[in-house]
Amino acid sequence: MDLxxxxxxxxxxxxxxxFVGAHWxxxxxxxxxxxxxxxxxxxxxxxxxxxxxxxxxxxxxEQPPDMVRGEIIRQEVRRARxxxxxxxxxxxxxxxxxxxxxxxxxxxxxxxxxxxxxxRWAQGFSEPGAGSDLAALRTRAELVGDxxxxxxxxxxxxxxxxxxxxxxxxxxxxxxxxxxxxSYLIIDLRQPGVTIRPLRQMTRRSExxxxxxxxxxxxxxxxxxxxxxxxxxxxxxLKHERGSLGGVTWVESMLRDLVKLARETTHDGRPAILDPCxxxxxxxxxxxxxxxxxSTYRSASMNAHGQDPGLFSTMAKISSTDLAQRIAxxxxxxxxxxxxxxxxxHGKWTERFMVSLSMAIAGGTSNIQRNIIAERGLGLxxxxxxxx
Amino acid sequence: xxxxxxxxxxxxxxxxxxxxxATCPLRRVHEVxxxxxxxxxxxxxxxxxxxxxGMILPEAAGGLGLEMIDLALVxxxxxxxxAPVPFLGQALxxxxxxxGGDADQRAxxxxxxxxxxxxxxxxxxxxxxxxxxRAWTLSPRDGRLSGVKTLVPHGTEADxxxxxxxxxxxxxxxxxxxxxxxxxxxxxxxxPLDRVSFVDVRAHPLKGELDAAERLVDAACVLxxxxxxxxxxxxxxxxxxxxxxxxxxxxxxxSFQGLKHQLAEMxxxxxxxxxxxxxxxxxxxxxxxxxxxxxAQAKAHLCDGYLQAARDTVEAHGGIGFTWEHxxxxxxxxxxxxxxxxxxxxxxxxxxxxxxxxxSGLRLDxxxxxxx
Numbered sequence: 001m002d003l004x005x006x007x008x009x010x011x012x013x014x015x016x017x018x019f020v021g022a023h024w025x026x027x028x029x030x031x032x033x034x035x036x037x038x039x040x041x042x043x044x045x046x047x048x049x050x051x052x053x054x055x056x057x058x059x060x061x062e063q064p065p066d067m068v069r070g071e072i073i074r075q076e077v078r079r080a081r082x083x084x085x086x087x088x089x090x091x092x093x094x095x096x097x098x099x100x101x102x103x104x105x106x107x108x109x110x111x112x113x114x115x116x117x118x119x120r121w122a123q124g125f126s127e128p129g130a131g132s133d134l135a136a137l138r139t140r141a142e143l144v145g146d147x148x149x150x151x152x153x154x155x156x157x158x159x160x161x162x163x164x165x166x167x168x169x170x171x172x173x174x175x176x177x178x179x180x181x182x183s184y185l186i187i188d189l190r191q192p193g194v195t196i197r198p199l200r201q202m203t204r205r206s207e208x209x210x211x212x213x214x215x216x217x218x219x220x221x222x223x224x225x226x227x228x229x230x231x232x233x234x235x236x237x238l239k240h241e242r243g244s245l246g247g248v249t250w251v252e253s254m255l256r257d258l259v260k261l262a263r264e265t266t267h268d269g270r271p272a273i274l275d276p277c278x279x280x281x282x283x284x285x286x287x288x289x290x291x292x293x294x295s296t297y298r299s300a301s302m303n304a305h306g307q308d309p310g311l312f313s314t315m316a317k318i319s320s321t322d323l324a325q326r327i328a329x330x331x332x333x334x335x336x337x338x339x340x341x342x343x344x345x346h347g348k349w350t351e352r353f354m355v356s357l358s359m360a361i362a363g364g365t366s367n368i369q370r371n372i373i374a375e376r377g378l379g380l381x382x383x384x385x386x387x388x
Numbered sequence: 389x390x391x392x393x394x395x396x397x398x399x400x401x402x403x404x405x406x407x408x409x410a411t412c413p414l415r416r417v418h419e420v421x422x423x424x425x426x427x428x429x430x431x432x433x434x435x436x437x438x439x440x441x442g443m444i445l446p447e448a449a450g451g452l453g454l455e456m457i458d459l460a461l462v463x464x465x466x467x468x469x470x471a472p473v474p475f476l477g478q479a480l481x482x483x484x485x486x487x488g489g490d491a492d493q494r495a496x497x498x499x500x501x502x503x504x505x506x507x508x509x510x511x512x513x514x515x516x517x518x519x520x521x522r523a524w525t526l527s528p529r530d531g532r533l534s535g536v537k538t539l540v541p542h543g544t545e546a547d548x549x550x551x552x553x554x555x556x557x558x559x560x561x562x563x564x565x566x567x568x569x570x571x572x573x574x575x576x577x578x579x580p581l582d583r584v585s586f587v588d589v590r591a592h593p594l595k596g597e598l599d600a601a602e603r604l605v606d607a608a609c610v611l612x613x614x615x616x617x618x619x620x621x622x623x624x625x626x627x628x629x630x631x632x633x634x635x636x637x638x639x640x641x642x643s644f645q646g647l648k649h650q651l652a653e654m655x656x657x658x659x660x661x662x663x664x665x666x667x668x669x670x671x672x673x674x675x676x677x678x679x680x681x682x683x684a685q686a687k688a689h690l691c692d693g694y695l696q697a698a699r700d701t702v703e704a705h706g707g708i709g710f711t712w713e714h715x716x717x718x719x720x721x722x723x724x725x726x727x728x729x730x731x732x733x734x735x736x737x738x739x740x741x742x743x744x745x746x747x748s749g750l751r752l753d754x755x756x757x758x759x760x
């Protein structure tokens with residue numbers, strides 16, 4: 001068992017640190033300048049640090065999977081406060097899916113420009129009548145000549161109002177059984193048959209949208225995988241997320257922020273962190289975060305060695321959700337009535353208190369996660385309504 | 389980074405599990421406990437042959453010279469089987485002498501501990517101050533010791549006691565006149581406890597490394613966390629098996645979403661703890677500056693999770709789960725021991741907070757990190 005990175009990675013770390021130091025802060029001096037951020041990310045791809053899973057011919061750096069090097073890169077970039085690798089839906093969900101299922105033409109058309117930030121993506125999965133029961137989706141696509149003609153509605157599609165394209169699940173085989181009648185299509189959102197309406201969230205921001213299709217069109221060959229393969233194509237995306245330590249990094253940074261809040265806030269003239277109730281819960285959260293972190297390391301190590309981590313692999317999402325909610329609630333206890341001021345110095349915690357609720361809903365609700373743990377993890381009898 | 393068990397470690401754990409299952413399955417645990425004996429001598433003899441008492445003692449003393457992670461895997465396996473044996477005291481006493489004793493002291497006692505020739509235990513808690521090693525009051529004078537310790541595992545059966553003394557010290561007392569044990573009516577009969585009086589007995593202070601008592605607390609926390617993980621996983625497995633078997637309304641009760649979600653929550657509270665006790669055990673040998681904090685967190689998190697899982701197990705079994713002949717109460721009571729002995733979760737969380745440096749002034753440590 002070796003938990004350290006080991007001295008054989010020291011050279012790599014120095015190399016990354018030297019690269020980051022040479023490129024950031026940017027020569028122009030303004031870290032908020034999007035051009036400078038773009039230049040840093042391009043240089044990081046050229047150096048082999050970003051877009052590691054993407055072949056060079058599509059604009060990536062084509063490095064062998066290596067979670068330790070990936071983590072070292074993230075640490076050094078974070079230390080220098082340089083621009084992190086973009087992790088939007090196009091990069092994390094679409095590109096891996098295209099690499100596995102896409103045609104050569106699809107890969108060439110979409111991957112390089114997505115990596116370069118020129119194409120921005122929205123996901124079109126959920127519908128008003130198809131949430132947890134996603135395969136009940138009813139948006140139709142009919143092949144008319146050289147085009148798919150699309151009619152229906154998607155919802156909860158994040159940042160669709162800023163996106164250029166959507167990857168969507170649509171029903172192309174109305175007579176086939178539920179899961180077998182679905183196809184995975186790429187759709188240009190910038191056309192007259194598409195109407196996008198942002199929804200305002202409880203945080204006052206607008207991130208997700210409703211998207212209406214009224215005889216919208218997409219080329220016949222923008223289907224990923226074959227007709228009726230959409231369910232399988234969309235499922236395969238999930239496995240690309242395994243072996244990543246991204247969730248661990250996020251939990252650690254939230255916890256660091258929470259410790260900072262507890263030290264800076266005073267209760268009755270003393271730092272809140274000295275209040276034994278706050279202190280014990282903070283330590284309990286740290287314990288749960290450590291458990292999640294080290295079990296993620298174990299799971300990632302097992303995946304890297306072709307072993308099955310078993311039960312834990314069904315738990316990553318809900319574990320992070322539960323932790324985020326516990327963090328949000330302790331922050332509430334620390335803030336007390338400061339919680340009421342959304343524009344005050346701790347307004348971001350008031351917003352996080354609300355955002356933590358969305359984590360139990362988006363991307364598979366916590367109740368669905370419990371079904372998955374019970375059925376796939378513990379082998380309990382499947383619900384008759386469960387997906388295959 | 390390679391956060392995995394080795395092939396040898398997996399084999400060791402499998403073999404040990406098979407040995408216990410063949411010698412002392414849960415039915416036999418009931419017989420041993422209801423028969424009023426202090427431990428299963430047959431199982432203990434086999435475990436000694438297997439090497440558990442000398443697992444991490446030096447090879448020169450007849451031990452196997454392995455690491456804390458190996459001993460923790462043993463503890464996990466014993467916990468899953470509710471093994472009614474004096475492992476905890478034997479392992480901790482051996483560790484204390486191996487780390488805290490000088491060459492003569494190690495040569496004198498370790499071979500007999502590794503070979504199981506003698507039974508050893510640790511006498512730490514006092515009536516007034518329980519688990520803070522800095523607050524213990526017993527103090528040897530001119531090589532003689534008097535005073536009372538409590539919650540001593542298998543004290544009545546022990547031949548040798550490692551006793552916690554004032555200022556975080558340790559001394560060894562061999563059994564003889566002046567040592568009186570009084571058995572406590574312990575909830576967890578798999579590890580009976582004694583109140584032990586020492587009256588003017590010969591005491592041998594351990595003269596090796598400083599902080600031996602604190603390091604002993606860390607080791608105890610890791611072993612209890614590992615025992616808790618083994619027990620808690622078994623509780624989840626038992627509850628899941630029962631839900632697949634038991635039928636009501638013509639179907640297995642495990643097909644009802646209410647119960648499914650309860651079982652998923654149990655598993656969710658237990659399974660991620662595995663990485664934490666591995667890490668804490670690993671830290672004892674390889675990351676000494678992080679060991680105390682990790683051990684405290686592991687003890688708090690896993691023992692808390694075990695006690696809740698054991699309670700949920702009773703509920704998941706319905707009426708039969710509340711009966712004497714069922715296994716559930718044995719797990720519940722072992723979980724109570726793991727939760728309370730050497731300090732409850734809150735005690736260790738507040739220690740962990742201190743160890744993390746959260747109250748050292750108001751300097752913000754932006755490099756705060758718990759990983760790697």
